Amino acid sequence: MRKILRTTGAIGLALLTTAAATHFTAASFPSDDKAIVHVLNRVGFGPRPGDVASVRAIGLQRYIEQQLQPDRIADTAVDARLSGLTTIGMSAREITEKFEIPQLQMRQARKQQAARTGDQNEPGKPPRPAPEIQQRANQVVMELSEQKLIRAIYSDRQLQEVLTDFWFNHFNVDARKGRDRFLLTEYERDTIRPHVLGKFSDLLKATARSPAMLFYLDNWQSADPNGPHVDPRIAARRQALGGQLGQGRARRFLPAMPAAPNQQAKRPPRGLNENYGRELMELHTLGVDGGYTQKDVTEVARAFTGWTIDNPRQGAGYHFEPRIHDDGEKLVLGHRIKAGGGERDGLEVLDLLSRHPSTAHFIATKLVRRFVSDTPPPALVDRAAARFRETDGDLREVVRTILTSSEFLSPDAYRAKGKTPF
Numbered sequence: 001m002r003k004i005l006r007t008t009g010a011i012g013l014a015l016l017t018t019a020a021a022t023h024f025t026a027a028s029f030p031s032d033d034k035a036i037v038h039v040l041n042r043v044g045f046g047p048r049p050g051d052v053a054s055v056r057a058i059g060l061q062r063y064i065e066q067q068l069q070p071d072r073i074a075d076t077a078v079d080a081r082l083s084g085l086t087t088i089g090m091s092a093r094e095i096t097e098k099f100e101i102p103q104l105q106m107r108q109a110r111k112q113q114a115a116r117t118g119d120q121n122e123p124g125k126p127p128r129p130a131p132e133i134q135q136r137a138n139q140v141v142m143e144l145s146e147q148k149l150i151r152a153i154y155s156d157r158q159l160q161e162v163l164t165d166f167w168f169n170h171f172n173v174d175a176r177k178g179r180d181r182f183l184l185t186e187y188e189r190d191t192i193r194p195h196v197l198g199k200f201s202d203l204l205k206a207t208a209r210s211p212a213m214l215f216y217l218d219n220w221q222s223a224d225p226n227g228p229h230v231d232p233r234i235a236a237r238r239q240a241l242g243g244q245l246g247q248g249r250a251r252r253f254l255p256a257m258p259a260a261p262n263q264q265a266k267r268p269p270r271g272l273n274e275n276y277g278r279e280l281m282e283l284h285t286l287g288v289d290g291g292y293t294q295k296d297v298t299e300v301a302r303a304f305t306g307w308t309i310d311n312p313r314q315g316a317g318y319h320f321e322p323r324i325h326d327d328g329e330k331l332v333l334g335h336r337i338k339a340g341g342g343e344r345d346g347l348e349v350l351d352l353l354s355r356h357p358s359t360a361h362f363i364a365t366k367l368v369r370r371f372v373s374d375t376p377p378p379a380l381v382d383r384a385a386a387r388f389r390e391t392d393g394d395l396r397e398v399v400r401t402i403l404t405s406s407e408f409l410s411p412d413a414y415r416a417k418g419k420t421p422f
Contacts, residue, residue, distance in 0.1 A: 044158025200393030223324035277301035290358035
């Protein structure tokens with residue numbers, strides 16, 4: 001019995017030691033200035049004058065907890081500095097009307113003038129817009145970049161800014177692709193920023209419906225090759241009126257995009273596009289080794305047919321178009337999606353991927369790499385992934401697990417990472 005008690009006691013002590021090593025309690029949080037500077041460099045973009053003393057006064061644990069609740073932190077100083085940036089509060093529709101459409105109109109006018117005079121700068125290429133028009137169009141991206149820097153430098157919500165940068169990179173879109181530059185402001189402000197400490201599934205669904213993402217990965221043009229299908233509502237109304245309603249509307253199954261001159265003829269035929277389906281699994285959720293196949297990519301692409309943009313010319317938002325959706329049965333990662341689901345097909349895929357164990361591990365690995373080490377400690381990745389699964393992808397809880405871990409606050413992690421050139 002004594003031997004059993006000794007063995008049990010040793011096991012219990014080992015378990016307690018292991019538990020204490022995984023995270024810090026209020027009593028064990030480090031309080032030295034070196035640890036404070038480390039946290040300010042990782043949780044934020046570095047200490048400003050007075051920051052170390054402020055954190056020392058309240059303690060590291062309380063500071064980290066405050067950063068995990070950014071909505072409770074007043075940021076009036078930053079709001080004042082951002083007040084002169086007129087575009088960052090505009091909707092995509094307003095930006096389109098003020099910046100994109102004038103650029104397109106000027107380009108078209110210069111093309112017509114060149115055709116009349118025979119003056120072509122480069123054969124086969126549209127005339128460049130006037131410098132002042134081009135400068136105005138660039139203002140949108142320039143102000144978006146400026147607000148990003150202002151927030152990184154002056155905001156008291158440092159963790160929110162770090163995570164906005166992290167997730168903006170994770171769900172990457174490129175300003176150099178066509179009209180995405182006019183969609184990025186709304187994308188960062190309304191799609192990424194509000195969800196950085198929420199549920200991963202909500203963030204995933206917001207990006208899937210974002211016009212910036214739909215345009216960047218061409219999903220707005222992805223359609224069932226066997227379509228277009230007649231909308232049942234239109235068919236019923238047409239039948240009731242003797243087949244005289246909606247003929248033209250049924251043919252206009254995809255919204256028209258404002259194209260640059262002489263590019264209209266170069267558009268590829270409409271059909272199934274796998275770009276989003278592939279990036280959704282490889283880069284957004286499961287990871288390249290997450291267990292999916294090319295067949296899964298095709299099935300996911302089928303599920304997202306009809307996820308498009310409503311009136312792209314006016315900078316409008318997401319729209320599901322049933323006439324170009326493949327409504328047949330699909331099989332994704334062994335999960336059967338029944339026929340006839342419509343828009344629910346894509347939502348079912350997003351729910352499946354957001355709860356997949358590979359997604360939990362992939363997201364945990366990236367977050368640990370961002371905050372702790374370029375070679376993520378496997379034990380911490382496992383604990384963060386487990387927390388992801390336990391909380392149904394609650395990103396606040398996953399980040400809390402990382403920021404209160406012994407690995408994050410270990411002296412071995414101090415000054416062990418280089419900063420990005422942002």
